[in-house]
Amino acid sequence: MKTNPPNALSCEQALARLDLLLDGELDDAELLAMEAHVAECGRCRAEAERRDQLRAKLRQALRKPAAAPEFEQRVQTMIRMEARRGFRFQWQYAAAAAAVVIGLSGTVAYQLGHLRLSYQQQEAYVTSISEKVSNIMRVGLIDHVHCAVFKKWPKQSPPLDEIVKEMEPKYRPVATLVKQNIPASYRVLTAHQCTARGRKYIHMAMMSTEGNLVSLVMSEKRTGETFANNGIRQESAQRFRMAGFETAGFLAYVISDMDEKQNQQLAEAIAGPVKTFFNSLG
Amino acid sequence: MENAMTEQAGNHPLAVNGPQGLSAERRFELEAMPHLQDLTRTASRLMGDRTRAEDVVQEAYLQAWKSFSRFETGTNCRAWLYKILFHCIHHYRRKWFRLSVVKPMDEYTEATAAYTAPIPEHLTDEDFVAALDKVPSDFRAVILLVDVEEFAYRDAADILGVPIGTVMSRLNRGRKILREQLSGIAAEFGYGISMEKEADA
Known part of the structure; x- marks a missing residue:
């Protein structure tokens, strides 16, 4: 134990304040006194290092990803659903109700936004419908169902420049491009960035005067993902018609409840400008 | 907090646009969702298993969303979420088992x-x-x-x-x-x- 000059801390006093020092809880005067003591006293400095090491090792041991991507997605979807309607969990009935919904889905696909489905029922429906298409098409379909079909859209839409505020500025021009290349009767419902099942999307949804719901869904390519041609690939599942194309870095989908020909025409009208725009982003 | 938690999301006063022109949902996504890992980690160590931890974290986020209109943007969202989390954990424990009360040490x-x-x-x-x-x-x-x-x-x-x-x-x-x-x-x-x-x- 060292000999202390007048007004300096003794080792006993320093030890009593050591945790406060390491936790950043000392005021300026105490901090100066402690720093002076620890700088002079090897034994207290070693003790500070040991205690700091314990905290560091504990943090290292515990600070690992704790939440699985599926759980994160579950919470996000729950908030999204809550944001649109005050829904209540009905866990005990979810499985049975989902089965009923899936059974009826062929005829009620576009009324889902008006049903008060629980999160689990919606997830079950998304899983069911996405299993009917190829892996590459599933990427787009999941977001369309999650983010457009399950929503109840208002009869009036805000102006496009208001709608696009939920997009990063660099992506906003794509909403105008799409609007310019589809029939004027289509109303833009949303243009935003979202996440579904751990994957990020750029999503624009529109509705025709006949009530057809159309999405342009885009997602960054992951390794190996490609439509393997330069044209437009089509698939269908129940009432959903899908047309997929790609830019240098993104997969893109036009998904709707129109007939195959109409959906294809819409995709052809959008694909050129969208490809040019996204490829110019680099 | 109980009062805050009874507010219905459907009538959320910030449901359209908040002070920064972002919807409440988007602001919640930006401010609250990044802390999900931290809350799940803490809950896992306090609840003992992942399922129960996810239950309380999910409940905490639900309660947080319902009282999000009372959260002041720019204040400590993480501390606010933790406060709600511990409220949920306390409630969960009281519901399912009696806590052994540990008296704080004075020395x-x-x-x-x-x-x-x-x-x-x-x-x-x-x-x-x-x-x-x-x-x-x-x-x-x-x-x-x-x-x-x-x-x-x-x-x-x-x-x-x-x-x-x-x-x-x-x-x-x-x-x-x-x-x-x-x-x-x-x-x-x-x-x-x-x-x-x-x-x-």
């Missing part, structure tokens, strides 16, 4: 005025997790908040709804128990940590 100064033994290099991350799990839950909660999540004492006290002095005494006692548990684990593997060295001071 704060006495217990910290001692030299400690070094932590053996051989202890793994899993050993630290196992040792922490053996620390009584009230003490473990404070260690998680201060040592792992690096909250200030004042924030930890606010989150737990206890005085700062209680945070300090629980922290001190909890760290001591943690060292004892690590020492026990080290001894099992013959690493030779000895808490007797503390008496060396």
